[in-house]
Amino acid sequence: MGYTQACKEQEDPAPEPQPVAPSSTAGDKKLLDQVQRETFNYFWDFAHPASGMARERTTSGDLVTSGGSGFGVQAIIVGAHRNFITRTQAVDRLLKITNFLATADRFHGVWSHWINGNTGKVIAFSAKDNGGDVIETAFLMNGLLTARAYFNGADAKETELRNKITQLWETVEWDWYASRGDNKLYWHWSPNYGWDMNMPISGWNEGLIAYVLALASPTHPISTAVYQNSWTRNGSFVNGSTYEGYRLPLGPAFGGPLFFAHYSFISLDPRQLQDQYANYWKQNVIHTLINRSYSINTAPKSYGYFASLWGLTASDTYNGYTAHSPTNDNGTMTPTAALSSFPYTPYFSMQVLRYLYQNLGNTMIGTYGPYDAYNKERNWVGTQYLAIDQGPIVTMIENYRSGLLWSLFTNLPEIQAGLAKANITKPTPETGFPYAVLEVQSNLLDLLKHPDADAYQIEVAVHNSPGLTLTVEKGDGTVVETVWNNENKANGVYTVNFGKTLPPATYRLRLKNSTLDKFITVFLH
Numbered sequence: 001m002g003y004t005q006a007c008k009e010q011e012d013p014a015p016e017p018q019p020v021a022p023s024s025t026a027g028d029k030k031l032l033d034q035v036q037r038e039t040f041n042y043f044w045d046f047a048h049p050a051s052g053m054a055r056e057r058t059t060s061g062d063l064v065t066s067g068g069s070g071f072g073v074q075a076i077i078v079g080a081h082r083n084f085i086t087r088t089q090a091v092d093r094l095l096k097i098t099n100f101l102a103t104a105d106r107f108h109g110v111w112s113h114w115i116n117g118n119t120g121k122v123i124a125f126s127a128k129d130n131g132g133d134v135i136e137t138a139f140l141m142n143g144l145l146t147a148r149a150y151f152n153g154a155d156a157k158e159t160e161l162r163n164k165i166t167q168l169w170e171t172v173e174w175d176w177y178a179s180r181g182d183n184k185l186y187w188h189w190s191p192n193y194g195w196d197m198n199m200p201i202s203g204w205n206e207g208l209i210a211y212v213l214a215l216a217s218p219t220h221p222i223s224t225a226v227y228q229n230s231w232t233r234n235g236s237f238v239n240g241s242t243y244e245g246y247r248l249p250l251g252p253a254f255g256g257p258l259f260f261a262h263y264s265f266i267s268l269d270p271r272q273l274q275d276q277y278a279n280y281w282k283q284n285v286i287h288t289l290i291n292r293s294y295s296i297n298t299a300p301k302s303y304g305y306f307a308s309l310w311g312l313t314a315s316d317t318y319n320g321y322t323a324h325s326p327t328n329d330n331g332t333m334t335p336t337a338a339l340s341s342f343p344y345t346p347y348f349s350m351q352v353l354r355y356l357y358q359n360l361g362n363t364m365i366g367t368y369g370p371y372d373a374y375n376k377e378r379n380w381v382g383t384q385y386l387a388i389d390q391g392p393i394v395t396m397i398e399n400y401r402s403g404l405l406w407s408l409f410t411n412l413p414e415i416q417a418g419l420a421k422a423n424i425t426k427p428t429p430e431t432g433f434p435y436a437v438l439e440v441q442s443n444l445l446d447l448l449k450h451p452d453a454d455a456y457q458i459e460v461a462v463h464n465s466p467g468l469t470l471t472v473e474k475g476d477g478t479v480v481e482t483v484w485n486n487e488n489k490a491n492g493v494y495t496v497n498f499g500k501t502l503p504p505a506t507y508r509l510r511l512k513n514s515t516l517d518k519f520i521t522v523f524l525h
Helices: 025-044 066-081 087-103 133-149 156-170 174-178 209-216 224-231 280-298 335-339 346-358 386-401 406-411 411-422
Strands: 063-065 115-118 313-317 321-323 373-375 381-382 445-447 456-462 468-473 478-488 493-499 505-512 517-524
Touching: 025 066, 025 346, 025 386, 025 445, 063 066, 066 087, 066 133, 066 386, 087 133, 133 156, 133 209, 133 406, 174 209, 174 468, 209 224, 209 411, 280 478, 313 373, 313 386, 313 468, 335 386, 386 406, 386 493, 445 456, 456 517, 478 493
Parallel strands: 445 517
Antiparallel strands: 063 115, 313 321, 373 381, 456 493, 468 478, 468 505, 505 517
């Protein structure tokens, strides 16, 4: 049975001001290169000189952050991959970081949220938060394991780096933080206050990566029972309600702040994750589309959101710091929200990137890329940089462009073992377009010409379907491009390039054989 979708020959008029039109695919590529290099530089040029760790924010001085440094480690991998730095420079910096971490304060193997970058001593995050932080440690360890996979050379320094990372990994006592006899994994433990913080890590939020690592640990694993009882809450983290026309699988109303779709997925590939509760790719795409639709269609018009200015997540705001979301919105958009969503909504994210650089460049762009936050109604700019906001930009854009970090981390044997313990498996989709989530108002899929491929891309699944033909058609059924012609493909998901010379317009992608006929309507921008 085919999809039934409305055709759209032209885009609906956007609210004023108009979205920024693309200059060219080459222009988009140049812009992606620029924002990746600038956000990478936060972790390279502005790193703490003694430890190599990431400072919490622009004004942090000697205060470094463990989780933000995990994002920074992955930014350094991207920097080496993109030739912003040499591989040798990257390894030297990562050895500095791992040497520092080996001597820094640890609490049953878990690092604190904040650390003094000179001494390695804990800096209290709050009154009783002066010990181990499992979530921050998970972000850090995630980055280090990804680096261990990338720096796989046989030379002495890369070998030394891998060995140091393995030693750090194997001495994290995840099981200690689940040792209270209640089948819960706790966020904090303090040598002075014990379990007084009393915060089990319960889903849905940014914490999935902590459970994957805790289940995966070769030395200090937690049990599957802790995962089910503490994270999924025996399934009660399921949502299932509809917001902005989208049915949301997991999490709070409207999905919560967008960092829920970023922090655990910087190198954990959501395309490979499915269980009885959700397809995690669709969870993150739907969350992003809800956030965007709320910003554009539902939020107070005085906030000034529109198609090229949207995205709510945790950031600075005009009166402090808060986790912005559709249920906690004061008119502050945060660039990392849309830019870190590039894998999920590349066309919609590119609209924001173009607008920030081409229209708000003097206001919103500085040394390390987009500033932290912007409130148009109040004419306020949060001119600081935060590690946890810059890091996902460079890394998630890389996952959109090449899938680099996802390919390094997700297939590690330990990680696959951890996912298996959580009963999270790689989906085996039926023949069709498994990653496509249509924009509900237009009932089609908006596609950006991939700047590196100079062609449009879509993922096509094949499952026991011989003799497949994939065509691009006009609305009247005229075939304008034949991508596959009666081809026998092995089962799997294929990234297909097409439409290299087609003019922007609405088209239908049709996939058929003797027993199958599926189509999806796309707008090529």
